[in-house]
Amino acid sequence: MQHHPMLVELVNHRDGEALRVKIDQSAAILDVADLDALIQHLAVLRAKMHPAISPHISRQHQYAIEIDPCWYTEKHPLYDGAVVFFRHTGFNWAGFAVPQESLVKLIDALSQHAEASQEMYSVPN
Known part of the structure; x- marks a missing residue:
């Protein structure tokens, strides 16, 4: 079975910039509102997953500052x-x-x- 990686790119769309997310042969266009909703939903799901996020800072991780x-x-x-x-x-x-x-x-x-x-x-x- 061949693995098809996910491709995410910034594109110009009807009302401005958007993200194009492609997995295998499927693609979706996400505008700013869609992306904000997805980030929020992903954060809620991540909070429920194990292993949980460590309560301690990692000195090796590159954090978004x-x-x-x-x-x-x-x-x-x-x-x-x-x-x-x-x-x-x-x-x-x-x-x-x-x-x-x-x-x-x-x-x-x-x-x-x-x-x-x-x-x-x-x-x-």
Whole structure:
């Protein structure tokens, strides 16, 4: 049995850019709305799969890093904590409900990074 790899390419389509996804002899054109829905659906499915995504960062993995992302935060409506959203230009907005205990640890960790940055760039008197 011959394996036919999946081909994904950016194409110009009626209303602008789209993705053409080809598997074997079948192809589909996905516009931005279709692609956003697919990414969301894939993320939901991936969350249900095993093995689960590791709770630890891998130093060997090449992560998609967004430089200076847009962010938004609000109080969580159901428990003591906050909801933090970060915007990634490829993955859309991702929201994280952070309970109070973790929120305090996150604030502390970010404060340490901010202080270290200030010390590194401060001019001695």
